[in-house]
Amino acid sequence: MESITFGVLTISDSCYQEPAKDSSGPRLMSLIRAAFTNAQVVASVLPDERDLIQRELRKWIDRSDVRVIITTGGTGFAPRDVTPEATKPLLDKECMQMSFAIALASLKKTKFAALSRGLCGIAGNTLVLNFPGSERAVVDCFEVVQELLPHALSLISDNVKLVQATHEAMQTETVASPRHVCPHKTGAGDANDRNSPYPMLPVLEALDIILQHVQRHTQLEQQLMNLQSPVHIPPFRASIKDGYAMKSTGFAGSKRVLGCIAAGDGIEPHPLQEDECFKINTGAPLPEHADCVVQVEDTKLLQRDKYGEESLVEILVEPTAGLDVRAIGHDMAAGDKVFPQFDASPVVINSLLAAVGIQQSVPKPKIAIISTGSELLAPGQPAQPDKIFDSNSSMLAALLQQFGFDCEQQHVLVDDLSSTTINLDKLFDAVDFVICSGGVSMGDKDFIKPALQHLQFKLHFGRVNMKPGKPFTFASKSDKYFFGLPGNPVSAFVTFHLFALPAIRWAAGWQRAQCSLPVVNVSLLNESLELDARPEYVRASVTSINGELYAIVTGDQISSRLKSIVRADVLVHLPARSAARTTVRAGEIFPASILRNDFISNYKSASEVAKNTKSAFTPELQGASECPFTGQKTFKTESFGSIFVLFLGWNRQI
Numbered sequence: 063m064e065s066i067t068f069g070v071l072t073i074s075d076s077c078y079q080e081p082a083k084d085s086s087g088p089r090l091m092s093l094i095r096a097a098f099t100n101a102q103v104v105a106s107v108l109p110d111e112r113d114l115i116q117r118e119l120r121k122w123i124d125r126s127d128v129r130v131i132i133t134t135g136g137t138g139f140a141p142r143d144v145t146p147e148a149t150k151p152l153l154d155k156e157c158m159q160m161s162f163a164i165a166l167a168s169l170k171k172t173k174f175a176a177l178s179r180g181l182c183g184i185a186g187n188t189l190v191l192n193f194p195g196s197e198r199a200v201v202d203c204f205e206v207v208q209e210l211l212p213h214a215l216s217l218i219s220d221n222v223k224l225v226q227a228t229h230e231a232m233q234t235e236t237v238a239s240p241r242h243v244c245p246h247k248t249g250a251g252d253a254n255d256r257n258s259p260y261p262m263l264p265v266l267e268a269l270d271i272i273l274q275h276v277q278r279h280t281q282l283e284q285q286l287m288n289l290q291s292p293v294h295i296p297p298f299r300a301s302i303k304d305g306y307a308m309k310s311t312g313f314a315g316s317k318r319v320l321g322c323i324a325a326g327d328g329i330e331p332h333p334l335q336e337d338e339c340f341k342i343n344t345g346a347p348l349p350e351h352a353d354c355v356v357q358v359e360d361t362k363l364l365q366r367d368k369y370g371e372e373s374l375v376e377i378l379v380e381p382t383a384g385l386d387v388r389a390i391g392h393d394m395a396a397g398d399k400v401f402p403q404f405d406a407s408p409v410v411i412n413s414l415l416a417a418v419g420i421q422q423s424v425p426k427p428k429i430a431i432i433s434t435g436s437e438l439l440a441p442g443q444p445a446q447p448d449k450i451f452d453s454n455s456s457m458l459a460a461l462l463q464q465f466g467f468d469c470e471q472q473h474v475l476v477d478d479l480s481s482t483t484i485n486l487d488k489l490f491d492a493v494d495f496v497i498c499s500g501g502v503s504m505g506d507k508d509f510i511k512p513a514l515q516h517l518q519f520k521l522h523f524g525r526v527n528m529k530p531g532k533p534f535t536f537a538s539k540s541d542k543y544f545f546g547l548p549g550n551p552v553s554a555f556v557t558f559h560l561f562a563l564p565a566i567r568w569a570a571g572w573q574r575a576q577c578s579l580p581v582v583n584v585s586l587l588n589e590s591l592e593l594d595a596r597p598e599y600v601r602a603s604v605t606s607i608n609g610e611l612y613a614i615v616t617g618d619q620i621s622s623r624l625k626s627i628v629r630a631d632v633l634v635h636l637p638a639r640s641a642a643r644t645t646v647r648a649g650e651i652f653p654a655s656i657l658r659n660d661f662i663s664n665y666k667s668a669s670e671v672a673k674n675t676k677s678a679f680t681p682e683l684q685g686a687s688e689c690p691f692t693g694q695k696t697f698k699t700e701s702f703g704s705i706f707v708l709f710l711g712w713n714r715q716i
């Protein structure tokens with residue numbers, strides 16, 4: 063993404079003498095960084111000296127990357143307040159209405175705003191804004207200009223495409239609401255404000271639509287399946303053991319050791335008698351005249367020469383032709399197909415290509431992660447009473463990594479239509495997939511769908527009949543794809559696994575059946591669970607007991623409660639509530655998508671089970687007459703019999 067540099071100039075005699083006193087400059091910098099993900103900031107502190115101020119402003123105006131300069135201080139009535147006077151001669155155009163907007167908003171906060179004489183104007187390609195010198199004032203003034211800046215800069219640099227997008231947004235805005243535009247809202251309290259225009263698609267239909275639109279890297283499969291090995295593996299007869307290479311026509315008994323052959327040595331051409339051998343290492347080439355290896359364990363050292371090298375050994379077993387020798391091309395012969403069948407795993411592809419000498423790795427889709435929300439703080443920043451930490455960015459980045467994909471870029475966007483539109487547009491120049499969280503539901507600050515529409519993306523769907531994840535949105539424009547995961551952390555987690563992961567695997571060339579997580583059947587341990595109106599994907603821990611899989615949900619399943627992914631081995635697919643069925647019970651079997659497979663470490667053996675059958679199945683389950691999370695009773699001894707005979711097979715479906 064192209065980055066914009068802001069100049070922040072603090073103008074104050076006292077801050078110049080004691081820079082630690084400057085609070086408005088640093089505050090401005092953090093406001094800028096929070097609002098503009100890619101912003102660079104240059105900053106300086108100067109005394110109230112017209113020439114010095116002008117020289118610094120001129121220096122920044124002449125830099126092509128500095129697009130906005132905000133000064134703070136020196137705008138008042140005191141004799142040394144000269145910031146507007148220093149600024150004015152540098153401006154090509156004054157922007158009176160912007161000064162007016164700032165004044166108007168500031169006057170609402172304090173009538174003392176009338177004592178600021180700050181100017182706004184354009185110098186070359188740079189917007190210059192004079193803010194007053196207090197921290198409070200810079201917060202108020204920045205709030206006014208923040209939303210205007212992206213469009214103002216597009217206009218100054220004559221960026222036709224973005225100007226057009228913002229104009230369209232503004233036109234809808236005047237009809238819709240004075241603050242922003244949202245395609246499903248009229249702002250007039252109409253039905254569309256209250257009811258989403260997007261039909262709720264079944265999960266499988268939504269996945270089908272995604273996979274129909276995402277372009278699969280089909281050449282990969284074709285190229286790999288046609289690939290013939292250019293080399294033999296091994297290219298020479300290789301020893302399988304550390305031992306002694308000899309002629310099989312010889313005999314057991316003592317042999318003279320002619321030398322040692324290590325891996326990497328050339329093929330030894332020396333003629334070999336039947337009572338002679340070479341010491342040899344695993345992976346080393348057999349001497350030209352040898353045809354077998356006797357491992358060192360089956361030999362005895364008889365003698366060393368004066369240099370301490372082995373000179374005579376006793377071979378304790380009869381050598382036979384080909385013993386512990388890997389023939390040329392045994393693992394793969396030149397001309398053989400490198401891949402016996404298609405396997406999209408990068409581990410498989412990259413290692414086999416390397417083995418035949420091809421230095422190439424699996425191409426991967428270019429992916430960016432975005433978190434949206436003006437409430438988000440980056441982890442590591444000090445906590446604030448009105449903000450929350452952004453967990454989705456870290457979660458999605460870790461998920462991509464876990465599944466072997468890379469994240470090219472990561473950004474946090476504030477809830478603002480024009481900056482969202484501009485940032486997305488730029489981001490799609492660099493990547494093919496954007497996995498975004500938040501801003502897809504019904505709120506008047508949910509700008510994702512309108513931003514995609516301004517960018518002429520096709521919104522394939524905007525809701526899915528599932529819990530969590532209802533507002534999941536998928537959009538595309540030629541070969542660029544947007545995945546709008548809902549902001550609630552668990553909704554983002556579930557929709558990543560069910561939609562974004564299959565899509566990127568598909569794009570990477572995986573076969574359809576492999577794209578979704580594998581599905582197994584699990585037997586429910588919770589005594590009883592209420593069904594939701596939507597099919598639900600509940601997080602559950604799995605224990606393997608006597609070869610069968612038992613799932614217990616990870617406590618409160620509200621989609622904001624990230625703790626529900628702790629020890630979540632599977633997503634159990636619960637059906638939607640119906641008139642006939644409102645609850646499900648312990649012992650019922652449901653399909654479940656495998657999120658991770660370390661639940662296999664929860665394995666309980668048959669003997670352990672037998673030992674415990676009197677009280678309960680396992681130590682954990684003894685106490686599990688009460689679910690540790692929900693307090694519900696979790697197990698019914700009467701159902702043991704049926705659980706024992708269940709065979710839990712593998713399906714591949716979502």
Ligand SMILES: Nc1nc2c(c(=O)[nH]1)N[C@H]1C(S)=C(S)[C@@H](COP(=O)(O)OP(=O)(O)OC[C@H]3O[C@@H](n4cnc5c(N)ncnc54)[C@H](O)[C@@H]3O)O[C@H]1N2
Pocket residue numbers: 433434435437438450451452453454455499500501502503504505508530531532533547548549550551553621622
């Ligand atoms: N009137 C309606 N309101 C809502 C509906 C609906 O159908 N009608 N759907 C609800 C459902 S279901 C979900 S899920 C959420 C999805 O909301 P958005 O995708 O618009 O996300 P936000 O509103 O931006 O945020 C929701 C929630 O998540 C928190 N959040 C957002 N991003 C992050 C992050 N990166 N890290 C941690 N937490 C994050 C955010 O603060 C909100 O609390 O909408 C319901 N509303």
Ligand code: MOO
Pocket residue numbers: 528529530531532533548550553621622
């Ligand atoms: O569908 Mo939302 O994702 O329930 O929380």
Ligand SMILES: [Mg+2]
Pocket residue numbers: 500501502503504505507508549
């Ligand atoms: Mg929302």
